[in-house]
Each structure stands twice: as C-alpha cells, then as structure tokens.
Amino acid sequence: MRRPLALLAFMQSPGFVLRCPACEHVVMRIVETPDAIYLDTRGAACFRLKKRTSSSPSSSHPSGIFDPNGGKTRVSSPRRS
Amino acid sequence: MAKRFVSRGFTGKRREPEAADRLPPGQHITPSFPVLSAGPTPRVSLDEWTFTIEGLVREPITWSWEEFLSLPTQTYVADIHCVTKWSKLGTEWEGVSVDTLFEQVALDPKAGYVMAFCYGGYTTNLPLPDVVGGKAFVAYKYDGRPLAPEHGGPARLVVPHLYFWKSAKWVRGLRLLEEDQPGFWESMGYHNRGDPWKEERYRGD
Numbered sequence: 001m002r003r004p005l006a007l008l009a010f011m012q013s014p015g016f017v018l019r020c021p022a023c024e025h026v027v028m029r030i031v032e033t034p035d036a037i038y039l040d041t042r043g044a045a046c047f048r049l050k051k052r053t054s055s056s057p058s059s060s061h062p063s064g065i066f067d068p069n070g071g072k073t074r075v076s077s078p079r080r081s
Numbered sequence: 082m083a084k085r086f087v088s089r090g091f092t093g094k095r096r097e098p099e100a101a102d103r104l105p106p107g108q109h110i111t112p113s114f115p116v117l118s119a120g121p122t123p124r125v126s127l128d129e130w131t132f133t134i135e136g137l138v139r140e141p142i143t144w145s146w147e148e149f150l151s152l153p154t155q156t157y158v159a160d161i162h163c164v165t166k167w168s169k170l171g172t173e174w175e176g177v178s179v180d181t182l183f184e185q186v187a188l189d190p191k192a193g194y195v196m197a198f199c200y201g202g203y204t205t206n207l208p209l210p211d212v213v214g215g216k217a218f219v220a221y222k223y224d225g226r227p228l229a230p231e232h233g234g235p236a237r238l239v240v241p242h243l244y245f246w247k248s249a250k251w252v253r254g255l256r257l258l259e260e261d262q263p264g265f266w267e268s269m270g271y272h273n274r275g276d277p278w279k280e281e282r283y284r285g286d
Contacts, residue, residue: 013119014164014246014266024121026202031269033283038270 100170103160105277108168115167116231119265123200123230123251130235132219133254134182136196137189143254146235150221152177157218159241161248162277174239176220179212179255192257196264197238200251205264207240207247208274209257216242219252244275244282 007027010017015031020043027043041047104110127146135141144152156175162168195207211217217240221228228234233250240247246266267273272281280286 008121010119012115013117014271015119015269017119019120024201026120029269031266031271033270035283035285036270040269 103170104168105162106280107282108162108166108277111167111169114169114172114232115163115165117163117165118231118250119203120201125200125235125251127235131253132182132236134186134257135254136257137192137259138257139187139189142186149177149219149236153181155218157220157239157241159239161239161241161245164244164246164271164275164277164282168277173224174218174220175222175225176218176236176239178215179217179219179238180215182219182255183213188257189259191259194258194261196256196258196262197247197249197252198254198256199249200253203249203251203265205238205247205249206258206262206267206273207243208261211240211243211247211274212255216240242276244272244277246271247275 006021007018008021008024010019015029015038017026018028019025020027025043027041029038029040029042031038100110130146131143132149133141133143154175154177156173158171158173160168160170161172193209195209195212196204197207198204207217217238219236220239221234221236223229223232228237233248233252236252238247238249238252238255261273263273270284272283272286275281
C-alpha cells in the first residue's frame with residue numbers, strides 16, 4: 001500500500017496546481033471559472049479527502065475541497081523521479 | 082544600440098486620466114510586481130540555457146545564452162495585464178523581438194500558431210499574428226537589470242497586448258504549428274486568446 005503523500009501546492013496562479021514533492025510533476029490542477037470547475041487529475045491514482053468534523057479547525061478555503069495549510073488532504077500519487 | 086519600442090497608450094507621463102484610459106475593463110493598477118507561478122521556479126544556469134525555434138520551420142534553430150545575447154535587442158515599454166485583475170503600467174524590458182528570431186528561420190507557410198514551451202513544463206499557445214509585427218519579444222532584462230528568476234529569468238516571452246499568462250516565464254522555445262493546441266491554462270478553462278480589452282478571461286468570453 002502506498003504511503004499518503006503530501007503535495008506541493010501552488011495557489012498564487014490563475015488556478016490551483018498540486019505537484020509531487022519528489023519529481024515536481026503535476027498531480028492535479030483545479031480552475032474555477034464563472035460557469036464551471038475544471039479538474040485535471042492527471043498524476044493521481046486515488047484521493048482520500050478527510051471529512052470536516054465538528055472538532056476540526058475550520059478550513060480557510062471557502063469550497064472546503066483543499067486546505068494546504070490544514071494538511072487534511074492526502075493524495076496517493078504514483079511516485080516518479 | 083538598442084532600439085526603443087513603446088506599447089499602446091504610453092506617453093511617458095503619469096496623469097490619472099491617461100492611466101485610466103490604459104486600464105482594460107475589470108483591471109486595477111498595482112505599483113508592485115506580483116509573482117504568480119504554477120510550479121517551482123526553475124533554476125537554469127546560463128551555461129545550459131538554450132532557446133529553440135522548431136516545428137514548422139525548414140531547419141530548427143537553437144541559440145545558446147551567449148548567442149542569444151548577440152542578437153539585436155530593443156528596449157520596450159509596455160503596460161501588462163494579468164487575468165487575476167492586476168495591471169502594471171509602463172514596465173520596461175530589454176530583449177529580442179520574435180520578428181528578429183523568425184528572421185533566422187524559414188517558416189513553413191502552413192504555420193498558423195505558436196506554442197511557447199518552458200523550463201518547468203509550462204506551455205501557452207498563441208496565434209502566429211499575435212507574436213509578429215513587433216507585438217512580442219523574449220525579454221532578459223527588466224527595469225535595466227537581469228530578469229529575476231521569479232519573474233521568468235533568465236528569459237521570458239512577453240506579449241503585452243494579451244493577458245500575462247501568455248507571457249511565458251522561463252521560456253525555452255517556440256514551436257510552430259499548423260493547428261492550434263491549448264496550453265497549460267487554456268486547457269483548463271481559460272480563454273484561448275486572452276485579449277484584456279475584450280475581457281477574454283475564460284472559455285466562452
């Protein structure tokens with residue numbers, strides 16, 4: 001079983017980009033436009049998104065789908081180097 | 082001696098009405114130079130840096146850093162507009178016109194589009210007419226100094242009349258194409274061309 005991998009998150013750009021910390025390849029891209037959300041999961045095998053619970057600190061991200069500071073999102077990604 | 086090129090609307094004086102006239106819809110002026118990036122900043126040594134024109138050309142051509150610096154340069158003053166809604170007026174760059182680069186290769190008449198490709202893997206697509214006729218250049222100096230890595234150094238493409246994501250940082254070359262292909266952000270819902278005066282931010286705008 002693969003160990004969950006913390007990802008590099010690049011938020012200061014026209015969209016969110018998550019990269020493998022080892023090889024820096026793109027694992028996931030997210031763009032929100034006025035009428036759609038684009039999700040590119042090219043580098044991910046599966047996702048485990050931890051649910052927010054009443055005891056969890058609130059996420060700073062309004063959508064709650066990704067909180068790079070809270071460290072709640074873990075992605076199993078094929079390691080490339 | 083470098084020639085000087087001044088982009089649309091630049092007069093060299095800063096009066097508010099003129100600044101307002103130079104601001105596309107939905108934009109605000111920033112005095113800073115925000116750094117946006119979709120990945121880590123590539124650290125490219127000048128000994129290893131190359132710039133290539135390939136694709137629909139008779140013979141691809143690659144310049145080393147030293148060879149690139151020997152090409153005729155121009156100084157450009159341009160307003161730049163980011164799709165995230167900041168604009169910066171009167172930025173000053175030094176670099177090589179894409180026209181000058183294309184003079185070194187024989188373009189196939191079928192070439193209609195350009196894909197800029199970069200160290201770090203970023204890409205952005207442009208119609209050929211948007212990078213010729215003095216509209217685009219490869220910059221290696223900003224404000225009289227070598228272009229900082231966080232702003233795309235050693236060299237970046239600058240296409241000031243389009244949103245700034247088209248001005249690819251860490252550019253490594255241009256690929257001439259017959260058919261258009263979406264680049265890194267264009268494949269994720271951003272507009273294919275990105276004219277700030279038409280607010281072409283997203284697909285369908």
